[in-house]
Amino acid sequence: MGVLLLKQTCAILSTYAADVSGVCSALYEMGGMTVMHDASGCNSTYNTHDEPRWYDMPSMVFISALAEVDAVMGDDEKLIGDVCRAAEELRPRFVALAGTPIPMMMGTDFKGVARLIESRTGIPTFGFATNGMHSYNKGASTALAAVAERFCDPSLSRRELAAEEAPEVNLLGVTPLDFSVTGNVEAMKKSFVDAGFRVNSCWAMGDGWERLMEAGRAHVNVVVSSCGEGLAKVLREKYAIPAVTGIPIGAAAQRELFDAARAAARDGNDRKMPAPDAEGAEFIVVGEPVQSAEIARALHRDFGIESVGAISPLDFPDEDKIFAQLKNARTVIADPLYKPALPKGCRFLSLPHEGYSGRIFRDQIPLIMGGNFNEWIKKELSL
Structure with missing residues (x-):
């Protein structure tokens, strides 16, 4: 167990935004109230690195200010009372509780706490047992699915596509x-x-x-x-x-x-869409699973690059594995913080990822949708 935990520790590379940030990001524009159950650190990380909308769009994202004595005693009533008072004053569309490492160690029953808050306030409440040990995509995926499951109109039904209708x-x-x-x-x-x-x-x-x-x-x-x-x-x-x-x-x-x-x-x-296999590839795209696979596919389809593949380290924070997958690469597209993992002489194309390096390289993120990608690649590869 000790060896496994050490292999999952990042000493050189960075880590992706945590699952709790994924919950907050997914729900940000929905008019709900999201509460991170934590002392303070996870909130400041989310605010300063993971959420660029703060500057022009307010949202009800709060921290529970979990105190040491509450953690030791396992006092959930303080959390419940604080959230109920805030919810009754602000009247959000819903309440969402998101966990962090400390509540995980406390064994907080988020679903149980959510039921109590909902029964006292009458406001729909979600309890997400995130713990900061997984990447943002798991938290965001869970949160979006929960909202749709509970709120999307059940009376609607998918319409059949007419012959000349735009899908x-x-x-x-x-x-x-x-x-x-x-x-x-x-x-x-x-x-x-x-x-x-x-x-x-x-x-x-x-x-x-x-x-x-x-x-x-x-x-x-x-x-x-x-x-x-x-x-x-x-x-x-x-x-x-x-x-x-x-x-x-x-x-x-x-x-x-x-x-x-x-x-x-x-x-x-x-x-x-089929994703090229990264095994033995000389041109590798590193990043979020869907985006990296699509970039690799575009390199193959639009530019005829045969030895191209994609890897997504979101689900395996194992530096040894990442270094091994990149050891034969001659060209890599990735966030700038992946540079230390590149083999000597490897060509690097910078594609900053906000979920990995936060706001550091935001002003360097290129437009890559549609034909913009082709123009970007031609410029980067001097084609």
């Missing part, structure tokens, strides 16, 4: 942790519109609550990050909406994604 899509898993606030979300929506789709809802950036609640009207879901995977399952179970996993990156690659989305809208079957 309506839900974009699932859109948060600043993966897409930042530098224009890629808007460019992604535009790519779908230009291809003849209508964007029904975007979970969960840029769309109001009412629009999100009409997710059941769409013909197809497009899972644009791993944050949307849980939500896609809920919407399929609730409305029988099929899902396609991918992002419109690259001219040729995005056409294949759009074709897959149209086909899914017609036949109701899920589709996932």
